[in-house]
Amino acid sequence: MIPTQAVILVGGAGTRLRPVTSRVPKPVAPLVERPFVAYILENLARHGVERAIFSSGHLAEVVEAEIGDGAAYGLTVDYVVEEEPLGTAGAIANCAGALDDGPLFVFNGDVLSDVDLTTLGRLHVERRGMATIYLTAVEDPRRYGLVELASDGRVAQFLEKPGEHAGPALINAGVYVLEPEVFELIPPGRLFSIERGVFPRLAQAGSLYGYVGEGYWRDIGTPESYLQAHVDVLERVVHTTAGEALGETYRYVAPSAEVSPEARLVPPCYIGDGARVAAGARVGPLAVLGAGARVGAGAVVVESVVQSGVEIADHALVERSILVRDSRVGAGSQLSACALGEGCDVGAGNRLTGGICLAPGTTLPDSAVDFREQLRGREES
Ligand code: GTP
Numbered sequence: 001m002i003p004t005q006a007v008i009l010v011g012g013a014g015t016r017l018r019p020v021t022s023r024v025p026k027p028v029a030p031l032v033e034r035p036f037v038a039y040i041l042e043n044l045a046r047h048g049v050e051r052a053i054f055s056s057g058h059l060a061e062v063v064e065a066e067i068g069d070g071a072a073y074g075l076t077v078d079y080v081v082e083e084e085p086l087g088t089a090g091a092i093a094n095c096a097g098a099l100d101d102g103p104l105f106v107f108n109g110d111v112l113s114d115v116d117l118t119t120l121g122r123l124h125v126e127r128r129g130m131a132t133i134y135l136t137a138v139e140d141p142r143r144y145g146l147v148e149l150a151s152d153g154r155v156a157q158f159l160e161k162p163g164e165h166a167g168p169a170l171i172n173a174g175v176y177v178l179e180p181e182v183f184e185l186i187p188p189g190r191l192f193s194i195e196r197g198v199f200p201r202l203a204q205a206g207s208l209y210g211y212v213g214e215g216y217w218r219d220i221g222t223p224e225s226y227l228q229a230h231v232d233v234l235e236r237v238v239h240t241t242a243g244e245a246l247g248e249t250y251r252y253v254a255p256s257a258e259v260s261p262e263a264r265l266v267p268p269c270y271i272g273d274g275a276r277v278a279a280g281a282r283v284g285p286l287a288v289l290g291a292g293a294r295v296g297a298g299a300v301v302v303e304s305v306v307q308s309g310v311e312i313a314d315h316a317l318v319e320r321s322i323l324v325r326d327s328r329v330g331a332g333s334q335l336s337a338c339a340l341g342e343g344c345d346v347g348a349g350n351r352l353t354g355g356i357c358l359a360p361g362t363t364l365p366d367s368a369v370d371f372r373e374q375l376r377g378r379e380e381s
Contacts, residue, residue: 002121003103003177004050007095008040010109011057011082016222019324019341022360025059027109028066029226030307032233032242032288033272035066036220038073039240040107045074047117049105053098055091057082089194092178093186101180106194108174112229113217114239115175120211124177127153130207131182131199134175136217141165145172145195147210155208160195170210172199173217215239223339223357227322230305231286234268246270251284254291263295272308290325313348330366 014026021029028035037054044052052075056063060081070077080095092106103124105117115134124132133155135147141162147170148157158172172195185198192198202208216238220226234250236243246252250268253259257271262279265271269284273291277283280298287301290308295301298315305322312318313331320337323329327340330348338352341360346352349367356371358364 001102002048002118002125003105004048005100005102006044006049006052006105006107007055007092007099008037008052008107008109009055009088009091010037010063011055011060011085011091012109013058014110014221017220017226019339019357019360020223020226020322022324023342025062026221027054027056027063029220030290031112031220031226031229032270033290033308034242036112037063037067037109039112039242040109041067041070041073041075041077042241043114043117044105044107047121049075049117051076051078051100053077053095054079054109055082055095056080057085057091085191086189087191087193089186089192089198090190092194093183093188093192096180096183099180103177103179106176106178108219110219110221111174111217112220112232112238113173113175113213114215115173115213115217116215117175120175120213121177123153123211124209127209129154129209130179130202130205132177132209132211133199134173135170135210135212136173137168137212138171139168141169141171145199146170147172149210149212153209153211154206155199155203155210158195158199158203158208160193160200170212173213174219223322227303227305227320230288231303234270234286234288236268242270257289278314296331324360 010027014021027037064079080098146159146162147155150156186192220229232238233243253271254273256273257275259277260279263277264282266284270288275289275293277295278297281295282300286303289306293306293310295312296314299312300317302319304318307325309326310323311328315332316329317334321335322339324342327344329346333346333350336353339357343361344358345363347364347366351370353371
């Protein structure tokens with residue numbers, strides 16, 4: 001039987017994705033103006049999954065308020081909240097009472113993928129293993145679970161986060177099918193990792209299988225990868241309804257947005273509800289403007305995520321950056337490869353570059369920072 005139920009792990013703190021996750025939990029951080037986990041729910045519903053259980057902890061109430069009962073995504077969502085983090089295996093086992101008999105899909109809550117769950121589920125049934133993991137190839141597997149696959153599809157070895165490894169390899173993509181018997185390997189009510197405590201044992205017993213998918217895969221756990229996920233949705237490299245909504249022009253402008261006829265929108269781009277773009281401004285390529293965001297006259301926004309309520313003043317330049325909601329960039333300021341946390345206020349005439357990341361609520365006065373000058377000064381001395 002192909003699973004019709006899923007557990008989605010959403011209890012982590014998402015520390016690596018700060019400042020995006022400083023005030024908003026990672027599963028509902030917006031990706032092209034939709035809560036991230038909506039993309040997972042959409043894919044589950046597409047493959048016939050009827051019920052998803054969120055295993056949550058950190059900011060659980062925010063996730064529940066945002067996603068509700070799942071009706072908007074075509075399936076039922078229930079919540080099991082941990083009092084303290086139980087680790088990946090402990091978290092799944094903690095959901096046992098809420099699950100039906102039979103196998104289940106498990107998703108890490110930070111994986112963007114259009115994985116073919118029907119094929120994954122079918123292979124799992126055919127091979128009769130205890131678990132089947134969706135595998136994807138990455139250039140540097142050191143921060144993932146590295147998998148060596150035998151010719152019959154069995155996982156010969158599972159190594160969680162191997163410190164040393166040269167070259168590309170197959171990794172655990174954070175999406176798998178489990179038989180309920182796997183719960184017997186998990187000690188109840190305590191911190192336990194499926195990657196360290198369960199998968200290596202199943203591999204040794206010959207009952208862990210892998211499925212190498214052709215589909216798109218990315219974990220959105222860091223600012224670089226969160227920005228790249230936006231690019232991939234806009235470029236329609238990954239199959240999503242948000243990407244489809246861009247249509248053949250690769251350009252979406254919400255009906256309530258106000259774009260000056262003298263502004264330039266360069267696709268791919270997404271302009272959200274009530275966003276305003278003034279004359280002489282350029283937005284795109286690869287830019288997302290959230291609801292109510294404002295871009296002033298002559299300003300340029302390229303390859304960036306501009307969340308709801310952000311204000312970019314006249315003649316500012318924002319490139320390869322993430323501006324979390326309600327932040328502000330003053331006139332003529334230039335931001336390159338930066339991240340501003342919620343409610344940051346960068347005064348006019350500043351120049352920030354090279355991975356600068358400001359904590360929520362940070363204020364920079366006018367002309368306070370010229371990071372390019374500082375870099376140049378260091379090179380010259
Ligand atoms: P970082 O703090 O940036 O490492 O992120 P994270 O806390 O999300 O950890 P990681 O990326 O390793 O977690 C992968 C997935 O498992 C994420 O979707 C987490 O929400 C989830 N997760 C990790 N640990 C737990 C846990 O103890 N309980 C639950 N319910 N989910 C967890």
